[in-house]
Amino acid sequence: MFDFLTEYDILGAFWVTVQLTVYSAIGSLIWGTILAGMRVSPVPIMRAFGTAYVNIVRNIPLTLVIIAMSLGLYQTLNVALGGGTITTTNFRLAVLGFVLYTSTFVCESLRSGINTVSVGQAEAARALGLNFGQVLRMIVLPQAFRSVIGPLTSVLIALTKNTTVASTIGVAEASLLMSEMIENESDVIGLVFMTFAMGFVILTLPVGLLMGRVAKKAAVKR
Amino acid sequence: MSAPSVLYDVPGPKAKARNAVYTVLFLLALAGVGWWIIATLVEKDQLTWQKWGPFFTEGQVWTTFIFPGLLNTLIAAGLAIAIALPIGSLFGILRMSDHVWIRVPAGAVVEFFRAVPVLILMFFANEFYSEYTDVDSDYRPLMAVVTALVLYNGAVLAEVVRAGIQSLPAGQTEAAKAIGMRKTQTMTNVLLPQAVTAMLPAIVSQLVVIVKDTALGGAALGFMDLFSQIRPIANNYFANTIATMTVVAVIYILLNNLLTAAAGWLEKWSRQRKTSSGAVVKPVDDNGRNA
Numbered sequence: 161m162f163d164f165l166t167e168y169d170i171l172g173a174f175w176v177t178v179q180l181t182v183y184s185a186i187g188s189l190i191w192g193t194i195l196a197g198m199r200v201s202p203v204p205i206m207r208a209f210g211t212a213y214v215n216i217v218r219n220i221p222l223t224l225v226i227i228a229m230s231l232g233l234y235q236t237l238n239v240a241l242g243g244g245t246i247t248t249t250n251f252r253l254a255v256l257g258f259v260l261y262t263s264t265f266v267c268e269s270l271r272s273g274i275n276t277v278s279v280g281q282a283e284a285a286r287a288l289g290l291n292f293g294q295v296l297r298m299i300v301l302p303q304a305f306r307s308v309i310g311p312l313t314s315v316l317i318a319l320t321k322n323t324t325v326a327s328t329i330g331v332a333e334a335s336l337l338m339s340e341m342i343e344n345e346s347d348v349i350g351l352v353f354m355t356f357a358m359g360f361v362i363l364t365l366p367v368g369l370l371m372g373r374v375a376k377k378a379a380v381k382r
Numbered sequence: 383m384s385a386p387s388v389l390y391d392v393p394g395p396k397a398k399a400r401n402a403v404y405t406v407l408f409l410l411a412l413a414g415v416g417w418w419i420i421a422t423l424v425e426k427d428q429l430t431w432q433k434w435g436p437f438f439t440e441g442q443v444w445t446t447f448i449f450p451g452l453l454n455t456l457i458a459a460g461l462a463i464a465i466a467l468p469i470g471s472l473f474g475i476l477r478m479s480d481h482v483w484i485r486v487p488a489g490a491v492v493e494f495f496r497a498v499p500v501l502i503l504m505f506f507a508n509e510f511y512s513e514y515t516d517v518d519s520d521y522r523p524l525m526a527v528v529t530a531l532v533l534y535n536g537a538v539l540a541e542v543v544r545a546g547i548q549s550l551p552a553g554q555t556e557a558a559k560a561i562g563m564r565k566t567q568t569m570t571n572v573l574l575p576q577a578v579t580a581m582l583p584a585i586v587s588q589l590v591v592i593v594k595d596t597a598l599g600g601a602a603l604g605f606m607d608l609f610s611q612i613r614p615i616a617n618n619y620f621a622n623t624i625a626t627m628t629v630v631a632v633i634y635i636l637l638n639n640l641l642t643a644a645a646g647w648l649e650k651w652s653r654q655r656k657t658s659s660g661a662v663v664k665p666v667d668d669n670g671r672n673a
Contacts, residue, residue: 202390202397203404209412219590219638220631221597224609228627231612236623237422274389282388292390300389321499328601335501339602342509349513353506357498364497 164345164352173337174359180254180323180333181363185316187259192266193301199271202292210267218264222325225261229253230329247332254326258319265315273308274300277380306378313371317364334359423624433622437629443615451611452633458524458599458607459592462531467585469532470539475569477544488540495537501598503530508603523606527599531592538591542584546577546663583649584663590638590645597634608633 198210217225230253233239241256243249277300285299327336338356342349393401423429436443476488495503508526511517517525550573558568600610608630615626649662 200387200389202387202393203401203408205405205408209408215639216635219594219635219642221594221609221634223594223597223601224627224631224634227601227609227612228631232624232627236428237426239422279388286391295389317497321497324499324501325598325601327501328598335499335505338502339505342505346509346513349506349509353502356502357494360499360502361494361497 162351164341164348165355168337168341170334170337170355170359173332173334174363176251176331176333177320177323177363180251180258180326180331181316181320183255184258184262184319184323187255188262188266188315188319189312191259192263193270195263195267196270196274197296199267200274200296214264214267217260218268220261222257222261222322223328226254226257226325226329229257246330250326250329250331254323254329254331258322258326262315262319262322265318266312269308269311269315270301270304272311273304276307277303303380306380309371309375309378313368313375316371317368320364320367321360428622428624432620434625436619436622437625443619447611447615447618448608448629448633451606451608452637454524454605455593455596455607455609458527458531458596458605459589461528462535462592462596463585463589465528466532466535466539469536471543471574473536473540474543474547475574477540478547480565492537492540495533496541498534500530500534500595501602503533504599504603506530507533523599523603526603527596527605527607530599531595534595535588535592538588539585542581542588542663543577546581546584547573549580549663550576579652579655581663582652583645586641586645586648590641593634593638593641 195210195213198206199214201207201210230250233256234249234253240249241252243252281299281303282295285295290298323333324335326333327339330336334356338352341352345352391397420429427433473488473492476484477492479485479488504526507529508522511522511525511529512519547569554572554576555568558572563571596605596607597609599605600607604610612623612626612630616623619626652662
């Protein structure tokens with residue numbers, strides 16, 4: 161009954177899911193922070209760009225973003241992101257799609273975090289003669305990050321689940337293997353489903369618990 | 383004049399000059415990226431009238447592909463929210479039960495379905511219907527999509543309902559107790575009706591998530607939604623993949639912005655209503671948590 165567990169490389173598939181998550185998370189954190197910086201910057205054109213980017217990209221289905229990477233960027237415009245084989249190309253395209261999409265949520269979380277930093281902090285920093293970049297980098301963002309660990313964890317968990325969308329462009333992660341297994345092993349579809357469902361519970365639950373503790377510890381007491 | 387933001391002062395002459403430099407540099411960078419995109423599109427013959435024209439001149443592309451697809455997207459999203467709401471309410475209330483043996487299993491079910499990706503639920507629901515039921519294969523993708531969306535969003539809405547009820551002042555429960563209402567009566571006659579108003583904005587903004595997730599069914603199960611029309615349109619109109627994806631994306635963006643605006647309007651309305659407690663449940667975030 162549990163033969164299917166050894167016949168397929170389930171751990172390998174989840175390892176691809178983990179890799180997708182980690183690379184996309186790093187990328188989204190960087191691009192999301194830059195976007196948040198733009199949205200609060202003194203330069204109107206940057207604010208406008210940040211706002212427009214977030215409101216547009218956030219409202220496109222992730223599936224469409226990922227397909228646009230493969231069908232549009234790669235197959236029509238021949239941008240392969242330096243991937244040699246089709247496997248690495250699709251993996252990189254998927255990561256790029258996840259970064260473009262997830263960074264909007266990172267940006268919005270960070271912006272709400274920036275709003276929780278008390279006015280006096282920024283005012284004191286400005287009184288010391290720090291410029292905008294210094295205020296943001298040395299005073300506001302470090303406090304903002306500490307207060308948004310909770311929301312950012314939610315974004316990270318959502319990203320972990322969202323990586324399943326990469327299966328639509330053929331990245332061999334967990335859900336692609338599941339869709340294959342569920343067709344071949346049609347007599348045990350309940351078991352196959354529970355295996356993969358528990359896989360995602362195992363991936364997301366400890367992260368949520370751990371980060372919840374970190375968030376409590378890091379929160380700025382006011 | 384007060385500063386436009388606490389992060390920077392009202393710009394003086396020096397800062398104004400610096401901002402102007404940044405504006406120019408940023409515009410140059412944007413123009414560079416834009417130029418590269420347009421040049422590549424032209425090089426690959428993607429900006430021809432042949433490819434974009436059908437969306438402006440031919441009604442057929444709208445009536446044959448886009449409108450039926452959009453209708454299916456709306457049907458799936460509407461069915462999903464209509465079925466998920468009562469189920470979510472039930473589980474939200476069960477999670478607040480005084481009995482541990484009800485509260486804990488209900489909580490476990492909610493947490494489980496929130497942790498499982500919607501796509502996995504869709505694959506499973508689709509295969510389940512094809513193996514164990516004799517649902518017409520024309521309707522199977524729709525049923526699988528709706529089932530998966532109901533399971534996930536029911537779990538999310540359970541939390542919204544719980545937050546909605548907990549946002550009500552304790553005096554409501556106390557007053558209901560004082561006039562001798564039972565727990566069930568308090569819930570159905572006093573708390574739920576008020577919580578629904580507080581939850582409306584969150585429910586409408588959850589619709590945005592549902593609309594976006596229906597596209598998964600289009601990609602993975604062959605559900606004939608708006609998203610799945612991209613290939614047939616491109617096949618019929620000179621491989622205009624880029625043009626089609628842009629039009630489809632714009633429709634999603636408009637639809638979702640409309641829903642977000644409606645949620646914002648509802649939030650304002652329920653805050654101002656005199657008869658309500660003024661309690662409003664914040665929209666849930668990307669992972670279905672109350673922010």
